[in-house]
Amino acid sequence: xxxxxxxxxxLSVPEGAIVSLNCTYSNSAFQYFMWYRQYSRKxxxxxxxxxxxxxxxxxxxxxQVDKSSKYISLFIRDSQPSDSxxxxxxxxxxxxxxxxxxxxxTRVLVKP
Amino acid sequence: xxxxMQNPRHLVRRRGQEARLRCSPMKGHSHxxxxxxxxxxxxxxxxxxxxxxxxxxxxxxxxxxxxxxPKEGPSILRIQQVVRGDSAAYFCASSPEAQMxxxxxxxxxxxxxxx
Numbered sequence: 001x002x003x004x005x006x007x008x009x010x011l012s013v014p015e016g017a018i019v020s021l022n023c024t025y026s027n028s029a030f031q032y033f034m035w036y037r038q039y040s041r042k043x044x045x046x047x048x049x050x051x052x053x054x055x056x057x058x059x060x061x062x063x064q065v066d067k068s069s070k071y072i073s074l075f076i077r078d079s080q081p082s083d084s085x086x087x088x089x090x091x092x093x094x095x096x097x098x099x100x101x102x103x104x105x106t107r108v109l110v111k112p
Numbered sequence: 113x114x115x116x117m118q119n120p121r122h123l124v125r126r127r128g129q130e131a132r133l134r135c136s137p138m139k140g141h142s143h144x145x146x147x148x149x150x151x152x153x154x155x156x157x158x159x160x161x162x163x164x165x166x167x168x169x170x171x172x173x174x175x176x177x178x179x180x181x182p183k184e185g186p187s188i189l190r191i192q193q194v195v196r197g198d199s200a201a202y203f204c205a206s207s208p209e210a211q212m213x214x215x216x217x218x219x220x221x222x223x224x225x226x227x
Contacts, residue, residue, distance in 0.1 A: 034215075036218075042220055042221075043221050044218045046215050046216075046217075098207075099160055103154050
């Protein structure tokens with residue numbers, strides 16, 4: 001069993017819809033939870049990170065962490081075609097600049 | 113301030129040859145991480161280096177793979193006697209220091225194809 005599980009998708013939504021992404025994990029030592037966006041043939045780009053449980057909002061993006069269930073989510077409101085990418089969750093016991101354990105990524109396609 | 117620079121972007125090697133992948137961290141960054149991404153998979157940690165030191169190589173295959181981050185110059189990931197299974201995208205990330213609220217920035221990756 002992988003330490004971090006993520007549905008590979010693809011997830012196809014119409015423009016303007018809410019995109020809902022999630023990951024589950026098994027290692028209770030994880031404290032920092034990140035979401036990365038990766039366009040085709042590019043490097044991952046950090047969208048946001050959350051420490052421990054709770055919610056964090058940044059523009060159209062909302063990240064949620066439920067440590068009791070070992071479950072994290074990312075919501076993208078008012079999705080745009082430019083949001084079409086692969087979204088990777090990542091986590092680490094220490095800070096976000098440290099060794100990361102990634103999920104396999106979910107491909108998202110936002111159709112105009 | 114230039115980002116994390118990786119070169120080459122694409123590398124083709126025949127089976128049995130050596131591959132050298134280079135990573136220049138962002139200015140002021142002294143921590144480098146290498147990750148490998150197989151097709152349709154997430155990134156897998158390989159090695160964590162600081163200047164002249166390997167801190168954590170728990171993700172490195174035991175044979176044929178080595179990494180260094182010299183006092184001067186880029187970090188190098190070296191794969192000897194490459195095999196088809198080494199074909200992947202290799203990413204490096206750098207951070208100024210491994211503290212709580214410091215993120216790591218990724219390069220654009222080197223795509224290695226073994227033929």
